[in-house]
Amino acid sequence: MRVTIPSFLRLFVAFAFLLVARASYAAPGDVRAAADATKVGMGERVQIHLTAKSSGNIPTEPQLSSNSLIFEASAPNAMPSQSISIVNGQMTASTVLSVDWTLLAKQLGTATFTLRVKINGTLVKSNPVTITVVPAGKAPPRQPTRPTDPFGGMFGGQNPFAGQPFDPFSMLNGQALPNDLQTMPLQPAVPLDPKLALNAPRGAVAFLHAISDKVNAVVGEQVTYSVYLYVDPDQREPDFNDVHESSASDFLKQNLIDDSKDSQPVQYASVGGKIWGAKLIRKWALFPLKTGLLEIGSMRLAVVGGRGGNAARTSDTVVVKVDEPPITGRPPGYVSGSVGLFTAVANVTPRDVERGGGISVDLSISGTGNIPTNVTPPPQEGVDWLVPEVRDAVSGQSGVFGGSRNFSFIVHMNKAGAIDLGEIAIPYFDPAAKTYGVARAPLGVVNVKGNGKPDVADAHDEQPLQGLPALKDTLAREAPHKHLADRPGFWALLVLCPFSFVIVAGGRSASRRLRDGLAFRRASPESLLSKRIADAKNAGKLSDARVLDAAIAKMIEQATIVRAGVNVRALTIDEAEDHLAVRGVKRETAVEIADLLRACDEARFLPDEGNIEISRERLASALATIDDLRKVS
């Protein structure tokens, strides 16, 4: 049969063939991906192409996914087309979707892309495409190929808009995008948990990472501790064995998840720009038992197989600073570690009982946190509380440990009458509100009927601790005692008493030494001359000429020693005159001194008392001569 095709249809078919030429390598129903370079430099752009061919509807929803965040991708540039082929008279229509993305290299590394597209409602994956980012300038030069340009043939390989500000063909094939192309972060194929992101992997293939939800807590406050196992999805999953659990000896430990292998879903997180799988393998509610810097030890396991071979992996050590809750507002009876949010309910049955009989008290404490494991009932005389039976219904839900704990007491009532059992009060600290609260369970009154026998409580013979003194009603408020030994004055007095003797005796000795020193100073030639002059002047005031002449002679002798360095007493008067002249004393002065000495000697040894007036004149003359000697010296 001959088929006639209108001319406009011929033109359309030819055009369609040209359009699908870029996807000519794709098999029917096939989805293929390719990049225009497998190695690019840092900061460069590269294009990745998807060609999806369908025999039915046009493929839709093209997706670009990667296990890496080292690229930023532009918005997809999609170009649908349709082709009709006639082979042996059989006409086949097919649709093709060509999509281009431009990727901007942001980090060094290797990324593998898988492209997806929906064909007739089914998501079909392409072949993986791997692109490596190398340092800028290190990438091999790219060939300027345009393998998919459907218009290449039409314009003989020449782009009529080349070099123009607006080049529709370059935008179509995406090879010469403007520099200000708006890029957006590459959307990974899986949702990432930002809380699990890390700057760098702590080991190849797989590693452990431990975190706690808080680093400051109070005694008894829940600290949620988690350990994640990170696995590189590009590697063959290794086996794990030789597991050593984290040590947390300073904490009360409660499990929040099932530790079995596959109980938790795999999450994904960015680790150093690459996507890793992260699986929660341990999650504990830890309740600190004491204050201080408490350490949660590391978890350790062995990684067997994979690229890294056999290696040990250790999680981080976590340190939690633990304090006591504040004193302010703390209710009486608060037990350290009673932290959470509690309510208490008690059920007492029966309310009427015979003396010696038993009643049941069921106390239920429920809430979240460190629910008390033991309760002290209010003891009173004639009421005997037996050890309770405890039933737990506590677990970790939504990461918070809580539930209820039931205490079943049997209480023997040994005293007749209406016995008020009081209440069971459980003070607690609520870390969320940072306040104290008290969970109260009133117990009420139990009527105990007498049975004719004396009260068991009356049998005091068996009661211990008889004869204790009476209690004190008020605070003693004793004033602080000042001890003698705390007073500095006491120690000063203690030391000063014996030392006062040392001070007095020493002072006396010191004064004596001072006196001697002064006397010695007074005995110097100069001071002696002054003394001799004073003595002579004093003698001049008296009427004894001999005494005055003797004083004059001593004065002159001392003056020659001091002024001329000549001791005239050791010389005759004539010799003295010569010695003085030799020492630089004027001859007239030397003669005068010799005459004075001679006159004094004569006057002193006269048989009569002598003339005081003459002696006084001699004194004046001697003083003048000493003055002359001073000029010489």
Add this chain to the structure above:
Amino acid sequence: MISRRFAIAGFVLLATLSSARAFAQDDPSPDALAHDAVEALRAGHPADAIASFEALADRGVVDANMSFDRGLAYAQRVRVGGEQPGDLGLAAHGFEEARTLTSDSALKDESSNALGIIRAEVGRRRARAGSPIDLEQTPLLRDAVVALVPEDSWCEIALLASLISAAALFLRWLTQSRRAQVGAGVALAISAPLLLASGVCAVAARNARLHRVEGVVITASARPSDARGIAIPSADLLPEGARVRIVGANAGWSEVRWGALDTWVPASAVRPLEKPPSD
């Protein structure tokens, strides 16, 4: 306008006062706690009394009467059959603390009597269990000498000896009388060593008051251990209620001295005694 401002200011003041009052109600005063504790003890509710007395201690209230009453509260809980482990030790601690804190001789005597009753009960129980009943150890000689007289008495003796020494020295120096010199020499020979000894004892007593930490064993099973925390196999348990000297601490353990015995016990087994406040 002004009246509106006054109204706002008044409202703020009222709100502040009411919140302060609410806060004050949340955090009872020491007097209120003491009153509650005494009333609970009087009403025969020792557990409530203990809670209030311990809350009082947590607030840093150091008072001989309250320590005494706290001892009574623990003792009463034992008496009424609600005994918790450690109650006898805690009762002994209260009485020891009262005896340490007070300067009132009557309270000292009452505390000593009560302590005797508590220790008698502990001794009875230990005898029943076949354990040694010695609850008090002979102190070291130097501690015994220092404890012979109160600290202030040592100070007074030292001061007297100091005065006599000084007088004797002056007399011996100044007098010309032979008899007076001999008398001064004898006085000096006696007072000088006395001054030295009493001075040293005064210093030791002061150091003990300021720096010595003592406590009371408050568990029935304080097993002596070595410095590594390993129980000493042949050692007897430290008796509950025994007064010990705490000489060291390390990571949840306390090094205690009981008589001549130096050992380690868990820190929770010993409750330190408060010291009398001083200026």
